[in-house]
Amino acid sequence: MNAFPPLKNDLILRAATGQPTERAPVWIMRQAGRYLPEFRKEREEHDFFTICRTPELATRVTLQPINRYDGLLDAAIIFSDILVVPQALGMVVEMLPGKGPNFPEPLVLPEDLMKLKEVVDVYEELGYVFDAITMTRKALEGRVPLFGFIGAPWTLMAYMIEGGGSTSLSKAKTWLFKYPADSHKLLQKITDVAVDFLVGQIKAGAQIVQVFESWGGELSPHDFNTFSLPYLKQIAQRVKKQLLQDGLSLVPMTIFAKGSWYAIESLSESGYDTISLDWTVDPAYAKSITKGRVTLQGNMDPSMLNGGDDAIRATVRQMLTAFGTNQRYIVNLGHGILPTIDPEATRVFLETVHSVGLELNKNGYKVEESICKNNAG
Numbered sequence: 001m002n003a004f005p006p007l008k009n010d011l012i013l014r015a016a017t018g019q020p021t022e023r024a025p026v027w028i029m030r031q032a033g034r035y036l037p038e039f040r041k042e043r044e045e046h047d048f049f050t051i052c053r054t055p056e057l058a059t060r061v062t063l064q065p066i067n068r069y070d071g072l073l074d075a076a077i078i079f080s081d082i083l084v085v086p087q088a089l090g091m092v093v094e095m096l097p098g099k100g101p102n103f104p105e106p107l108v109l110p111e112d113l114m115k116l117k118e119v120v121d122v123y124e125e126l127g128y129v130f131d132a133i134t135m136t137r138k139a140l141e142g143r144v145p146l147f148g149f150i151g152a153p154w155t156l157m158a159y160m161i162e163g164g165g166s167t168s169l170s171k172a173k174t175w176l177f178k179y180p181a182d183s184h185k186l187l188q189k190i191t192d193v194a195v196d197f198l199v200g201q202i203k204a205g206a207q208i209v210q211v212f213e214s215w216g217g218e219l220s221p222h223d224f225n226t227f228s229l230p231y232l233k234q235i236a237q238r239v240k241k242q243l244l245q246d247g248l249s250l251v252p253m254t255i256f257a258k259g260s261w262y263a264i265e266s267l268s269e270s271g272y273d274t275i276s277l278d279w280t281v282d283p284a285y286a287k288s289i290t291k292g293r294v295t296l297q298g299n300m301d302p303s304m305l306n307g308g309d310d311a312i313r314a315t316v317r318q319m320l321t322a323f324g325t326n327q328r329y330i331v332n333l334g335h336g337i338l339p340t341i342d343p344e345a346t347r348v349f350l351e352t353v354h355s356v357g358l359e360l361n362k363n364g365y366k367v368e369e370s371i372c373k374n375n376a377g
């Protein structure tokens with residue numbers, strides 16, 4: 001095993017496992033990305049997947065927001081993409097500047113499943129992600145915990161069939177409804193790789209992980225229960241089982257099923273420690289449904305960061321107050337930060353999360369039965 005520097009800020013790990021926190025921790029989905037000039041500069045010199053595949057570059061980019069917002073972010077997330085799994089399955093994925101991901105040969109018919117690799121050795125195909133995680137974990141010097149992540153099976157299936165971003169997902173849904181057995185075969189295949197990939201990331205040094213079901217909200221509740229939830233549950237259960245079998249400690253697991261407000265209750269009973277919410281979910285509603293069983297994460301509309309400093313400050317206060325006790329809560333946006341956001345607006349967001357979080361706890365704070373005092377005594 002790797003020896004890593006001791007962790008100096010474990011706030012997010014405490015929040016995710018239901019331990020008391022003196023303020024709500026904060027990180028931002030897509031925090032290393034195109035809104036940062038230092039990232040855009042890196043992209044002028046290197047192709048997207050070259051950054052992902054070169055541990056030195058992935059480490060440098062992962063650390064960009066941590067360095068820029070020194071002390072304001074409570075977690076790093078490894079620089080990679082959910083689409084490295086379709087690549088590991090044998091598909092070609094390219095990142096077109098300004099356009100996003102493109103699969104020159106998407107899956108069209110069920111017989112195309114034959115083109116995917118029968119067996120995927122994640123250490124061979126995705127070892128570069130593990131190396132980047134280990135290198136980043138060392139470079140972080142214990143400043144904050146490091147997230148690993150994967151795309152959820154349904155979301156990856158959608159990209160593999162659509163061939164890129166899409167508004168209606170009509171091709172991927174045609175598979176679900178016309179070829180359900182083949183769809184399940186594909187979802188299971190992705191799940192098997194996802195489990196090995198997450199376990200490998202944790203072994204390499206990821207201290208917390210997130211599963212991105214970005215296209216969850218495109219499914220009806222019934223179809224979500226058929227084509228998404230069973231695989232999400234399998235991932236949580238099998239990752240935990242594998243870690244225990246290998247004599248390793250569990251790490252907190254987060255599920256972000258964007259748009260799947262109807263699934264909050266079932267997700268809170270599916271083996272994940274944290275549920276990440278998009279901005280369409282009322283915090284009071286999510287709290288009333290989950291009843292403290294899980295930690296909640298989220299959920300400011302990313303576009304609010306374009307609303308000016310006063311609007312950002314007011315919305316952060318309203319959001320933290322609505323999530324309530326500042327316990328079992330991780331602050332984030334409701335989806336990834338947009339490329340159009342001013343990095344200084346992001347700073348205002350982070351600073352306000354810190355100051356309001358501490359203020360809400362100034363008279364002590366409470367998790368379930370334990371009462372903690374901010375000041376000694």
Ligand SMILES: Cc1c2[nH]c(c1CCC(=O)O)Cc1[nH]c(c(CCC(=O)O)c1C)Cc1[nH]c(c(CCC(=O)O)c1C)Cc1[nH]c(c(CCC(=O)O)c1C)C2
Binds near residue numbers: 033077083100165
């Ligand atoms: C977690 C993560 C992701 N991508 C990137 C990260 C890096 C880490 C971080 O958050 O800082 C870098 C990451 N990935 C990408 C970029 C920009 C590409 C560039 O530099 O040109 C960055 C910084 C490219 C990318 N990759 C993807 C898209 C969306 C395309 C679409 O459907 O319209 C895009 C634009 C697929 C993707 N990738 C990811 C998701 C899940 C989160 C979400 O829903 O936003 C998804 C859906 C996850």
